[in-house]
Amino acid sequence: MKEYQTITEISGPLVFVETDEPIGYDEMVEIETPSGETRRGQVLEAASDHVAIQVFEGTDGIDRDSSVRFLGETLKMPVTEDLLGRVLDGSGQPIDGGPDIVPDERHDIIGAAINPTAREYPEEFIQTGVSAIDGMNTLVRGQKLPIFSASGLPHNDLALQIARQATVPEEAADEDEEESEFAVVFGAMGITAEEANEFMDDFERTGALERSVVFMNLADDPAVERTITPRLVLTTAEYLAFEKDYHVLVILTDMTNYCEALREIGAAREEVPGRRGYPGYMYTDLAELYERAGRIDGRDGSVTQIPILTMPGDDETHPIPDLTGYITEGQIYIDRDLQSQGISPPINVLPSLSRLMDDGIGEGLTRADHADVSDQLYAAYAEGEDLRDLVNIVGREALSESDNKYLDFAERFETEFVDQGFTTDRDIDETLDIAWDLLSMLPRSELNRIGEDLLDEHYTGDEEQEPVEATAD
Amino acid sequence: MSQATQEQTVSDDGVIESVSGPVVTATDLQARMNDVVYVGEEGLMGEVIEIEGNITTIQVYEETSAVSPGEPVTNTGEPLTVDLGPGMLDTIYDGVQRPLDVLESQMGAFLDRGVDAPGIDLEKEWEFTPTVEVGEEVGPGDVVGTVDETISIEHKVLVPPDFEGGAVESVEDGSFTVTEAVVTLDSGEEVTMHQEWPVREARPTVEKQTPTTPLVSGQRILDGLFPLAKGGTAAIPGPFGSGKTVTQQSLAKFADADIVVYVGCGERGNEMTEVIDDFPELPDPQTGNPLMARTCLIANTSNMPVAARESCVYTGITIAEYYRDMGYDVALMADSTSRWAEAMREISSRLEEMPGEEGYPAYLAARLSAFYERAGYFENVNGTEGSVSVIGAVSPPGGDFSEPVTQNTLRIVKTFWALDADLAERRHFPAINWDESYSLYRSQLDPWFENEIAADWSETRQWAIDTLDEESELQEIVQLVGKDALPEDQQLTLEVARYLREAWLQQNAFHDVDRYCPPEKTYQILTAIKAFNDEAFEALDAGVPVDEITSIDAAPQLNRIATTPDEETEEFVTDLTEEIANQLQEQY
Ligand SMILES: Nc1ncnc2c1ncn2[C@@H]1O[C@H](COP(=O)(O)OP(=O)(O)OP(=O)(O)O)[C@@H](O)[C@H]1O
């Protein structure tokens, strides 16, 4: 092992060291402070006579006399099925007082990209029991679907509700496939101790901890460590999914703290900053995390990701939500207005989206009317939302009868369809039936996104306006 | 990438000086700009992007973890090239033309590094049918024979553009691999079914011509309002989730090009998987054969190395040009050009170049225009005509079109399909904003539509544009006073415009019938709405109140034309138009 006492500069999270032999890019480093503490880090830049090291646990206490050891390998995560039920810190050390982890294998935390030809397209419906998601922004196995939230909103409650309620209904599951087990890998980055307790209490109360692996980097833990936490999480998830056949749900919170840590390192390296001071490579960096979701041909497990991020200043054009939205397969918006109206979960369906929905729903998967109903709900709710602005100006009386119906629809959509609380678990039939109940408030001729046969089957509203067949038959 | 000629003359090796992500510097390397080099013990592929004194800077197409200073760098002495020949269709490549299925069979489900593979199979035999005889004079670009590459495409074997040419001395007929000579010339040159071409250099042509044929897309708003020409250029900018990829995929599926090159540049893995799964199943509306038989895919997803993302658009367009040289109409989709630009920015910033606007390198505009310049309708070197149409998705940060990539692209391309977050949010798809979008090809393509589809094509379109324009003006008033405060004729215009939006402009890419709309049907739907308009205004003139006009039962049926099977459309429209007229006339 190579050991040096040649630190030339310490700057923020970075340490520069003179070396006289070649050190590999990304290689792991241990730094021992004069007081005997060990800090871990990683080579960010390798030149023939010096290296730049990013120190995970913070550089305080490191001085020129500290000794630097290069471990000759890149960062690895010890993986084993025994990780289930364990609580680790943000750099993968157990903090639950349990036994040492005896690894089965050690995996490089910088995951290799899945070859697109080896992927299996995700199309297995996951029922979350939340109508606004199942009905209109359906999640499927192997998808990456983030929650776009903001400070003070109940994104954690929603994440917990999903983790608790997620199931794959029998008809949606692959028939001849033996059911794989479900596991949660949870990565906390810079959340408060209070939030962490909320998660841990819920995991313990529901018995979910047994089938979970928890990585905790809290608000007062070193920021730079946050850049490796999600990689440890995903390496563990991939191992459980693709080698041990689990259906893994990964929850990462809060991605905003992760991005802040990236920015801090970028600034310390005096890099040319991109938009709003975040590194120009943040898109690539985030993609390297989010793309580690999916299914692989011939393997039974899957990695489904629900990253949570809080939008600084509720601004969705901020680089963190913006770049995330460009990589993930949709997003679920938590909305402050709905929250203040007491709607829970306060999901705003209009800007929300699940891009993998189309292939995951329909006859044999969910229900034949699902796609059309969802389309129509969107259109009708959008129409009602528009009219709300107008009502503020001209008053309800100035609106036509049909406009008034849309206003009522929007109201009931929020209070009956969306507002189900964090403990109600609705199956997909229930969700769609509520939808039909609401749609039947509107004249049948307005429901132009729904096929005639489906209307015949499900529409229960006023049939008076039924159109005369225009075709000559 | 080109591996066919591996017996490279190895020039002097260099030594790695430093490693920082995808950028590596080496000392003592004898190299020219853009030479391909192999980096480190594992031989990772890279390209020379800067030379300063004894220091050569290299962008590496693979992940560089654990690579250290002191390891060797070898120069191939050749620029980055692609292998051209039969076998590119029905294939999926990474950004440097490594076939992904070959990589999978060599290293499993995850992409490892240091593995190389030629762009086309060098062992496979193809049935070569000559089209020249001994004694015939052939020059650069001339066709010497054909190969049935796929069920849809006859591959033409061309004399490479950099050959001298001469009289045919001998010619073969039968099964050969791509490396065997099939024609020899008296100049001593041997023509094989394989050639190589440097990706950053456009293949030669005689001249660029003005395009006059549309690339019929089967998308109503495109064919109807903002048509693209064969050989034209188009940009689709839009915020995330607004429909860039769905539109690009619809074009790849239904546009009437002979060949489609689809470049997934820095986007999602699952989207490429979707294409790989769907295209072999879906029929090409022109030939009925599987779409894959005319398609070449290039997938360098967002988590694959950033330097290979920079090169993938060049790999794509070089392949497109090669098929153009055979006389084919090729359409290339690049999703997304912003990721390509960001790859440039990332490399540039590691080189510590002076940043331009928003950190992009100063040469951003030049690179974009050089790329789009390779599109066009051309007279080829061999006298045939062929085209390359380029459609680039743009992903502006925050959906703000004033950013450098969108702005520099708009300066070059002639068709602009502006995606709109508002429309997408209310599920109006394709979310193409009809006020902001434009096509500068419209007038040069009108004669084609007037001859092939309907004599009053442009007139009817103008009516639709005027009605939609009027609607947006009226909407501003409605926002203030409500619809009922408008005069009756304006209320009626709003109703007609609503049908234009819902029954004509909207098109569901996931509906089995609606996803592809032949231009005849695009016209039929439009004329049906216009017929409703004309009848309705007559009724209004005759004193029928607008509420009664708009509430006739038959009118909402206009929304159903789009999903009516193509062969039934004509009858449906005739009956519907009649029914609408009857119901309206009954009222007065
Ligand atoms: N023509 C269409 N018909 C039906 N749905 C559509 C259409 N276009 C877009 N959509 C819907 O919009 C979603 C997002 O579209 P798409 O993936 O093309 O967005 P994008 O602009 O490529 O986003 P990104 O920049 O993040 O890649 C699709 O998953 C689909 O649900």
Ligand SMILES: [Mg+2]
């Ligand atoms: Mg896209």
